[in-house]
Amino acid sequence: MAGYTVYLDQVFIGNLVMNYAILWAAAKLARIPAKKWRIVAGAALGAFYSLALFMPWKTFLLSVWFKCAASVIIAAAAFAPLKLKSFLVSLGCFYLASFALGGLTLGIIFFTHSGRVVSYNGVGSVVAERFWPGIFLGLIALWVAGKGIACLIKKGSFDRLFRLNLLIRSGGEQVNAEALLDTGNSLKDPMTRHPVIIVEYAVLRPLLPREVQVCFDKEGEPDVWGFLGSLGGNRGASRFSAVPFQSLGNVNGLMVGFRPDEVLIERQGQFVRTGKVVIAIYHKSLDPGGGYNALLSSELLTPVS
Template sequence: MEIYLDVLVLENIVMNYLILLMTAKFSKNKTSHLRLFLAAFVGAIYVAFLVVYPSLDVYYTTITKIAISFAIVAIAFSFQRFTAFFKTMVMFYISTFIFAGAGFAFLYFNHSGGFIRDGFFYVYWNSKWTVMVLCVATVGIIVKIFWEIIQSRLVKDRLLLPLKIAFENGIINLSALVDTGNALFDPLTHSPVIVVEFNAIKSILPEEIQNIFEESKEDDLVRVTKIVSNSRWFSRFRIIPFTSLGKENGILIGFKPDYIEIGDKNERKGVTDVIVGIYNKALSKGENYNALLSPDLV
């Protein structure tokens, strides 16, 4: 059987990258596409090395494979605590098992598709890309189903959370609802948007922005744009379109805070890559909460 080294490296880079991308989604560990690619490349080179030098049995051992997986995760992600690294490693193995299970299933149902040797899949050329495409499609469906289950369980267990917003010299403490319907993103930076009541956050806003909401002129796009563009906080503010909250084709005035903190003192999470959208009505009739959080931020 002929093995094309360049094709082997390419397909392993693609699969490793997708596994790491899934790991990032599950662990909510932020990284860059470059780091994911470099980590995927390291994994692909390891497989290619084993194909070129099959006699080096030491590199087939479980310890070596675990060490390589540790290196791949360390390259792909940044860590400040060992617990975060351990959590990401667990997610990495779960993602790997999902992809491997999907690949094995297609090999099982298609006996001419390939074989497994020394812990690696070898797929014949005439069915290689078919198996890869079907594998990725299957994994996508599995991940979507399990992600929705995880998110629904998360919302059920942690429905209301303390929220702290820091902006300039002001800090506001709020109660936020984890809202699965909040899928707002800033169109400029693609950062998730937290929807907050104006009255709850009024004290830390610039005076000219307060005037817009007190006069109920937040839907006047021309006026809003003019006021925001002339403000010294111009670089911090955003105009965010939305089609929720009982209104279609609406806009939210948003701003980039210095940082936010989600959760109590026992489990607190800090976030800087986020936008706060200001809503000029009450979000809760019973005043149980005054902000809406996206599940992606929890």
């Protein structure tokens, strides 16, 4: 049976390059600020693990549970410390980038091979023969695909896939809002634990009582606590609350929360009612381009009968 020669330094360096690209792509996808030396450290761990194939006890090292453990260690080396949710997102992006780059590289290697492959050793020979061209072209393909998708997103080509029309009703009045589906919006009302929809004040104004309009029509940031304190025992005061939030440059933000009578989401040409929600009133514009004026949590896409 014909064999082929494997150079461990080539395997190590090749995997180091690929792992760096994978971790870098995962950091970009998960929007995690990762330092270069941390990515190099994670990539090096992955490259050492790739040599497990050539160890006498490789069956143990290549088991599914050990691969999962190795993935967690590699991601932790590159991205930790993170909150559990953020770390799981980064781990998922790590797997996504791994499968994408691995599939591209192997696809290119065998696409550019014109002969027949009739055995396992034949597969290894083809990979060894075209190892570096496959990695190089795979990295280029991944970079081009990433740039292309980023360009399409920037141009708004996918916007309609993530935009939904809302109908908000309160006190016999109703308004429409164009909502962007925001997977990062996990805000909860601290009092009721109901999910929060962020909506611009300009859209909600017809639904709001005079006291709210006076508060938001003033220049500058709304005085949330001052407004809530001014309500006292007024009828409808129970509809309002303070909704804390965090954003870039604002770690202790507050918005006025408003509980409407009903919120409906347009799905496939029909409006379906959501569960109980809180509307957080945002005094500025959410989108400078005017494409949307509300941010909707994916948690609210399950209709209520």
